[in-house]
Amino acid sequence: MTDGTRPPPAAGNGLLDRRLFLTGGAAALAGLGIAQARAAEAPRQPWARVPGAPMSGYGSRSRFEEHVQRVGIGAQPGTSGSGASRTPLEHLEGTITPNGLGFERHHSGVPDIDPERHELLIHGRVRRPLRFSMAALARYPLVTRTYFLECSGNSGVLATAPEPPDRGCGELHGLISASEYTGIPLAALLDEAGPLKDAAWVVAEGDDAARMSRSVPLVKALDDAMLVLYQNGERLRPEHGYPLRLLLPGYEGNMSVKWLRRLDITAQPAMSRDETSKYSDLQADGSALLFTFPMAVKSVITSPSPGLDLHGPGLYQISGLAWSGHGAIRSVQVSADGGRSWAAAQLDSPGSALGLTRFRAAWRWNGAPTRLLSRATDHSGATQPDRADWLARHGGSAFYHYNAIQAWGIDADGRARNVYA
Amino acid sequence: MTDGTRPPPAAGNGLLDRRLFLTGGAAALAGLGIAQARAAEAPRQPWARVPGAPMSGYGSRSRFEEHVQRVGIGAQPGTSGSGASRTPLEHLEGTITPNGLGFERHHSGVPDIDPERHELLIHGRVRRPLRFSMAALARYPLVTRTYFLECSGNSGVLATAPEPPDRGCGELHGLISASEYTGIPLAALLDEAGPLKDAAWVVAEGDDAARMSRSVPLVKALDDAMLVLYQNGERLRPEHGYPLRLLLPGYEGNMSVKWLRRLDITAQPAMSRDETSKYSDLQADGSALLFTFPMAVKSVITSPSPGLDLHGPGLYQISGLAWSGHGAIRSVQVSADGGRSWAAAQLDSPGSALGLTRFRAAWRWNGAPTRLLSRATDHSGATQPDRADWLARHGGSAFYHYNAIQAWGIDADGRARNVYA
Numbered sequence: 001m002t003d004g005t006r007p008p009p010a011a012g013n014g015l016l017d018r019r020l021f022l023t024g025g026a027a028a029l030a031g032l033g034i035a036q037a038r039a040a041e042a043p044r045q046p047w048a049r050v051p052g053a054p055m056s057g058y059g060s061r062s063r064f065e066e067h068v069q070r071v072g073i074g075a076q077p078g079t080s081g082s083g084a085s086r087t088p089l090e091h092l093e094g095t096i097t098p099n100g101l102g103f104e105r106h107h108s109g110v111p112d113i114d115p116e117r118h119e120l121l122i123h124g125r126v127r128r129p130l131r132f133s134m135a136a137l138a139r140y141p142l143v144t145r146t147y148f149l150e151c152s153g154n155s156g157v158l159a160t161a162p163e164p165p166d167r168g169c170g171e172l173h174g175l176i177s178a179s180e181y182t183g184i185p186l187a188a189l190l191d192e193a194g195p196l197k198d199a200a201w202v203v204a205e206g207d208d209a210a211r212m213s214r215s216v217p218l219v220k221a222l223d224d225a226m227l228v229l230y231q232n233g234e235r236l237r238p239e240h241g242y243p244l245r246l247l248l249p250g251y252e253g254n255m256s257v258k259w260l261r262r263l264d265i266t267a268q269p270a271m272s273r274d275e276t277s278k279y280s281d282l283q284a285d286g287s288a289l290l291f292t293f294p295m296a297v298k299s300v301i302t303s304p305s306p307g308l309d310l311h312g313p314g315l316y317q318i319s320g321l322a323w324s325g326h327g328a329i330r331s332v333q334v335s336a337d338g339g340r341s342w343a344a345a346q347l348d349s350p351g352s353a354l355g356l357t358r359f360r361a362a363w364r365w366n367g368a369p370t371r372l373l374s375r376a377t378d379h380s381g382a383t384q385p386d387r388a389d390w391l392a393r394h395g396g397s398a399f400y401h402y403n404a405i406q407a408w409g410i411d412a413d414g415r416a417r418n419v420y421a
Numbered sequence: 422m423t424d425g426t427r428p429p430p431a432a433g434n435g436l437l438d439r440r441l442f443l444t445g446g447a448a449a450l451a452g453l454g455i456a457q458a459r460a461a462e463a464p465r466q467p468w469a470r471v472p473g474a475p476m477s478g479y480g481s482r483s484r485f486e487e488h489v490q491r492v493g494i495g496a497q498p499g500t501s502g503s504g505a506s507r508t509p510l511e512h513l514e515g516t517i518t519p520n521g522l523g524f525e526r527h528h529s530g531v532p533d534i535d536p537e538r539h540e541l542l543i544h545g546r547v548r549r550p551l552r553f554s555m556a557a558l559a560r561y562p563l564v565t566r567t568y569f570l571e572c573s574g575n576s577g578v579l580a581t582a583p584e585p586p587d588r589g590c591g592e593l594h595g596l597i598s599a600s601e602y603t604g605i606p607l608a609a610l611l612d613e614a615g616p617l618k619d620a621a622w623v624v625a626e627g628d629d630a631a632r633m634s635r636s637v638p639l640v641k642a643l644d645d646a647m648l649v650l651y652q653n654g655e656r657l658r659p660e661h662g663y664p665l666r667l668l669l670p671g672y673e674g675n676m677s678v679k680w681l682r683r684l685d686i687t688a689q690p691a692m693s694r695d696e697t698s699k700y701s702d703l704q705a706d707g708s709a710l711l712f713t714f715p716m717a718v719k720s721v722i723t724s725p726s727p728g729l730d731l732h733g734p735g736l737y738q739i740s741g742l743a744w745s746g747h748g749a750i751r752s753v754q755v756s757a758d759g760g761r762s763w764a765a766a767q768l769d770s771p772g773s774a775l776g777l778t779r780f781r782a783a784w785r786w787n788g789a790p791t792r793l794l795s796r797a798t799d800h801s802g803a804t805q806p807d808r809a810d811w812l813a814r815h816g817g818s819a820f821y822h823y824n825a826i827q828a829w830g831i832d833a834d835g836r837a838r839n840v841y842a
Contacts, residue, residue: 021562021609045538048628048682052530053659055506057490058521061479062663064536065656069478085476093603093651094565098520100479101655109473115485117466141442141738144515144769144779182514188442207469230514232653234522235486238474242483261469317562348565349773358565 011343013336013370016362018346021317070101072171081109082210084151086174089302089321095356096146097177099232104239105151105175107274108210111259115243118207120227124265127194134243140184143226145249146355148323150295151175152252152279156399158406159391164418169305172418173406176323178356181247183228186221195265203270204246207261214255215269216248220293224249227260249354250325251293252401254279284395294325296403297384299332299359299376310414313367318345321356324378328353331377334361338371338407339386339421345374353379365410372408373421386421432764434757434791437783439767442738491522493592502530503631505572507595510723510742516777517567518598520653525660526572526596528695529631532680536664539628541648545686548615555664561605564647566670567776569744571716572596573673573700577820579827580812585839590726593839594827597744599777602668604649607642616686624691625667628682635676636690637669641714645670648681670775671746672714673822675700705816715746717824718805720753720780720797731835734788739766742777745799749774752798755782759792759828760807760842766795774800786831793829794842807842 010017061068068091075083085104087097097103104110115134123129154175157165165172190202195218202221205213216225226247228236236242241258248256254274269275269291281289299322304310322329333342345359359374377383385393390404407421431438482489489512496504506525508518518524525531536555544550575596578586586593611623616639623642626634637646647668649657657663662679669677675695690696690712702710720743725731743750754763766780780795798804806814811825828842 021606045534045628047532047534048630048632051500051630052502052527052532054496054501054530055491055494055504055525055527056660057494057506058482058487059523059525059658059660060521062536062656062659063533064664066479068655070476073476073478075475079472080475081473083476085478092654093563094601094654096517096601096654098653098655100481102480104476104480106473106476109475111468111473112484113466113468115483139732139735139737141781141783142514142740146770180515180517185442207466209469209472211469232519233513233515233517234489234519235483237480238483239477239480242486311560314560316560319563349567352770360562362562 011335012341014364014366015334015336015343016364018344018361020362021360068101070103071168071174081106084175086170087177088170089174089300090169090305090308092302093319095178095358096232097179099179099234099237099240102177102179102237102240103151103175105253106208106239107212108208110239111208112238113207113243113259118243118261120244120260120263122189122193122263122265125196125199125267126265127196128192130189130193137184137227137229137244140188142182142229143185144180144182145226146178146180146352147247147249148176148178148354148356149253149256150323152254152292152295152400155402158387158404159394159399159402164420167418168307169300169302173300175253179231180233181226181228182230183226183247186225186227186246189227190222193265198267199265201266201269203264203266203272204257204260205262205264206257207259212254212257212274213270213272214257214275215272216255218265220248220251250295252279252295255293279400281400282395282397284393292401296401297324297326297376297378297382298322298403299374299384300406301334301372301374301408304372304410304416305408306416306418309416310365310410312414313365316363316365318361318363318372320359320374322359322374322376323356324376324382325354326382327379329357329376330379332357332359333375335373336363336370339373342375367412369412370410371419371421372410373405375405432756433762435785435787436755436757436764437785439765439782441783442781489522491524492589492595502527505596507591508598509591510595510721511590511726511729513723514740516599516779517653518600520600520655520658520661523598523600523658523661524572524596526674527629527660528633529629531660532629533659534628534664534680539664539682541665541681541684543610543614543684543686546617546620546688547686548617549613551610551614558605558648558650558665561609563603563650564606565601565603566647567599567601567773568668568670569597569599569775569777570674570677571744573675573713573716573821576823579808579825580815580820580823585841588839589728590721590723594721596674600652601654602647602649603651604647604668607646607648607667610648611643614686619688620686622687622690624685624687624693625678625681626683626685627678628680633675633678633695634691634693635678635696636693637676639686641669641672671716673700673716676714700821702821703816703818705814713822716744717822718745718747718797718799718803719743719824720795720805721827722755722793722795722829725793725831725837726829727837727839730837731786731831733835734786737784737786739782739784739793741780741795743780743795743797744777745797745803746775747803748800750778750797751800753778753780754796756794757784757791760794763796788833790833791831792840792842793831794826796826
């Protein structure tokens with residue numbers, strides 16, 4: 001404390017030391033000035049005057065929380081299921097996405113698969129083609145890991161829209177979720193099938209009507225790829241691939257093929273519809289990045305953000321998420337003066353290397369309009385570019401794999417809105 | 422490998438090295454003998470011939486998984502909400518319990534609380550009594566941690582029933598769940614209220630019709646206690662304390678008072694109904710343990726277990742959960758010969774110190790009847806007693822805090838059932 005009551009600044013415009021909320025206690029929090037010293041008990045509420053509801057077989061949310069829904073739901077013209085829904089990041093906290101709010105991206109809707117009739121085929125350039133019922137897969141060993149999953153199109157509108165869209169955090173960045181996954185290491189099944197010498201790719205195909213398929217490098221499939229059966233403790237949900245999905249930690253989401261029915265081991269990538277018509281990135285110099293597998297380092301402040309506005313000057317906790325497909329988050333910096341100065345955020349119980357990391361920072365807002373930014377750096381040393389740098393590198397027609405710094409403008413009335421940094 | 426194909430034993434009756442499934446590959450898994458070499462593709466299933474279901478605002482489970490429900494639901498006579506429901510541990514995997522399946526223990530049902538009208542009062546032996554609306558609490562700093570929560574009555578029937586009850590894993594041991602919690606460190610609010618010199622206890626009271634209340638040592642309240650707002654990313658569910666619950670990591674579940682409305686700072690424990698008529702443990706020597714706060718070290722094999730039977734001799738993965746209120750799990754040992762020999766299980770990505778730890782072991786079953794056991798040891802060095810030792814120490818009328826070793830009998834036909842070790 002510089003003067004015994006005021007915590008020291010960590011960067012310009014009110015950013016405070018990241019340990020403030022851990023150590024500051026009363027002196028620091030006195031700045032909140034929101035507790036009311038009224039010792040009388042509240043009158044007994046109606047809900048406490050009657051016996052409550054009974055136990056239930058499978059619980060559901062409070063009726064007061066039903067407004068929290070996936071956002072940005074949209075389907076392609078003429079379809080109801082070819083499209084996406086987004087995780088409402090601004091309504092969530094921590095690092096796990098509840099299954100009911102995990103983002104969706106479907107190429108022909110969600111199939112209604114009977115697990116008793118579903119099979120997985122492994123064939124192609126292998127010594128022993130194999131076919132598994134779900135009951136047969138149940139005999140294989142499981143591992144449990146926490147990973148994020150991000151659609152490569154996440155945040156892409158920020159690359160293409162000339163003016164910053166007036167949308168919320170989830171609408172802009174909600175094609176990302178994170179879960180605890182339990183499944184079979186794919187290497188176990190591939191070892192059993194025995195890839196031939198020229199095997200180099202695994203073409204994964206889903207059992208939706210679109211037969212969505214992607215080519216996966218065999219080295220990734222033999223490394224940390226999983227065949228997922230459980231998500232956050234329970235069986236996969238239908239919209240996330242029930243009863244079986246591929247999961248490629250850190251890679252762009254569509255490669256983690258849902259409703260997995262077939263792994264075709266090949267010498268070359270399939271050049272499937274879904275990896276040529278989509279998910280290829282035309283660059284500024286006219287070349288195209290055919291394959292961009294790991295998602296780039298990225299972060300976003302979830303609070304404050306549009307809809308979670310500030311209520312007068314004073315002390316606030318900035319909270320956000322950071323992730324990278326290249327490995328663990330090493331640090332996150334935040335700026336409260338539009339990027340002129342930066343302070344290190346607190347990483348709150350950093351999880352697995354390829355999960356989401358929650359970051360937090362203490363900020364005393366003086367009531368003047370400003371811009372809040374976050375910038376993550378991963379263990380490879382990669383850090384987020386600003387929007388102009390990203391556009392200069394990737395060109396005006398690029399859309400996928402957008403990972404530039406997000407800025408939220410704060411107006412004098414405390415309203416937060418999307419701006420370009 | 423001892424002979425090039427057979428993995429070495431780790432303990433009697435087929436327990437194999439814990440790294441088998443991580444490193445064994447084809448040679449080890451060949452023992453499964455279940456993959457079918459039929460390379461032909463399965464016929465196109467009906468669900469893949471039609472467009473699937475659209476995106477949804479808040480997802481739900483597959484209709485093929487609706488049989489997975491909380492188990493052992495029971496209420497006291499004349500009530501519908503004074504009772505418990507249990508987590509179906511045998512149907513889950515990993516370490517996170519989905520919110521819909523987290524166990525319940527209510528003393529007068531689940532109140533339907535409107536968060537706009539709910540308040541928290543902190544008063545008693547403090548300098549500044551404080552009263553908070555939920556909106557006021559939203560300004561305070563948050564932390565995210567993963568913890569288990571176990572009812573002190575969990576597994577108690579195994580202490581009192583002379584013959585082993587013919588029940589499943591969740592029915593016997595399902596008064597435990599684990600979640601990622603996000604909330605306010607209680608110390609921040611207590612610091613602001615300013616406990617007086619003689620303050621030593623915090624009496625926490627819920628806003629259910631029972632006004633369930635418990636006394637918490639102030640040292641615990643100032644250490645790692647949280648006021649929880651979010652569970653597994655979303656707001657608390659009603660049955661878990663919406664909109665606000667106390668959480669005391671590692672302590673018996675009922676002290677983590679749900680629907681929290683009041684914290685009364687006192688010099689002495691309140692000796693409330695809920696800490697004298699219940700949750701006191703009469704011992705063999707006639708004395709009573711009035712307060713038993715941290716839950717003891719414990720483990721249970723979730724697979725195989727009753728209902729998850731074995732299908733013929735061969736290789737299996739044993740999977741289970743371990744936890745301790747005294748700190749992280751240091752090791753789990755498993756026995757496949759009724760306790761004569763033990764092998765170290767693999768701890769699968771051990772989580773936070775006071776969360777659940779998933780353990781796994783490789784076992785080649787020879788088809789003969791036997792007993793499977795697990796025994797956890799925590800970082801304090803404490804380990805699980807067997808049932809006879811537990812009863813000798815705690816006496817025939819003890820019920821709470823049962824943590825003896827669980828044994829599953831395996832019959833010649835592969836059926837698993839509850840037995841006393």
